[in-house]
Amino acid sequence: MNTTIRKPIIAGNWKMNNTVKDSEILIKNLIPLTNNKNCDIIICVPFTNLETAINLTKDTDIKVGAQNCHFENSGAFTGEISPVMLSEMGVEYVIIGHSERRQYFLETDDTINKKIKSAISHDLKVILCIGESLEEREKEITENIVSKQLKLALSNIQEIDLKNIVIAYEPIWAIGTGKTATSKQANNVCKFIRSTILKLYSEVSADNILIQYGGSMNSANASELISEKDIDGGLIGGASLKVSDFSIIINAASTPM
Numbered sequence: 001m002n003t004t005i006r007k008p009i010i011a012g013n014w015k016m017n018n019t020v021k022d023s024e025i026l027i028k029n030l031i032p033l034t035n036n037k038n039c040d041i042i043i044c045v046p047f048t049n050l051e052t053a054i055n056l057t058k059d060t061d062i063k064v065g066a067q068n069c070h071f072e073n074s075g076a077f078t079g080e081i082s083p084v085m086l087s088e089m090g091v092e093y094v095i096i097g098h099s100e101r102r103q104y105f106l107e108t109d110d111t112i113n114k115k116i117k118s119a120i121s122h123d124l125k126v127i128l129c130i131g132e133s134l135e136e137r138e139k140e141i142t143e144n145i146v147s148k149q150l151k152l153a154l155s156n157i158q159e160i161d162l163k164n165i166v167i168a169y170e171p172i173w174a175i176g177t178g179k180t181a182t183s184k185q186a187n188n189v190c191k192f193i194r195s196t197i198l199k200l201y202s203e204v205s206a207d208n209i210l211i212q213y214g215g216s217m218n219s220a221n222a223s224e225l226i227s228e229k230d231i232d233g234g235l236i237g238g239a240s241l242k243v244s245d246f247s248i249i250i251n252a253a254s255t256p257m
């Protein structure tokens with residue numbers, strides 16, 4: 001983690017967990033543990049919990065994100081939520097391209113690209129997820145996969161907009177499996193992602209872009225992962241649902257290395 005340039009970002013992805021009542025309890029318990037930390041803290045909650053999360057985190061150091069959005073502003077898209085709806089209610093971040101959305105909801109690199117453009121145009125910050133499957137890692141094509149996902153997701157996105165994009169490297173084989181990438185494996189891919197940004201844009205952008213790791217990050221392994229030079233924090237699933245674990249991860253990112 002290069003703290004001189006980049007402020008780490010710890011984001012919880014609650015996925016389809018927590019009712020409004022559950023989220024109230026979790027957020028109220030989390031708030032006192034997040035004051036004056038040297039990292040950005042985000043919770044990405046289900047759509048139904050956004051309003052509660054926004055109200056409870058007003059005047060705190062916690063920012064609120066959604067887990068998906070459509071690329072159109074409005075229209076006949078039953079069950080979808082638009083960036084303009086999120087932005088108007090005070091949502092700051094949106095996760096786009098999570099592997100679960102790619103896998104279960106058939107999201108493509110093209111729709112991901114459209115979603116990113118639309119989200120940015122409505123002043124949302126994007127957490128763009130990319131990562132390889134186990135089969136792709138075993139075939140040693142991780143870099144090809146990750147660079148293809150990155151190039152297509154960022155297609156026709158201007159360099160000036162990169163300040164509103166965080167990249168989350170999430171190897172699919174490490175998500176929810178308890179199988180974490182080693183800190184070296186994770187850092188190597190994050191470093192590769194940074195070098196791809198250098199090729200696509202510039203050295204300044206490569207130095208400044210935030211790249212998180214996600215995939216079974218927990219209170220025991222966060223410190224080692226986040227201390228790697230090219231890993232600027234984490235996107236955390238399971239461990240973000242437990243206040244004690246999430247706050248340990250926040251502290252790990254907040255400690256000057």
Ligand code: 13P
Binds near residue numbers: 174178235238239
């Ligand atoms: P887990 O931390 O549960 O492995 O989930 C990671 C993830 O998918 C975050 O977006």
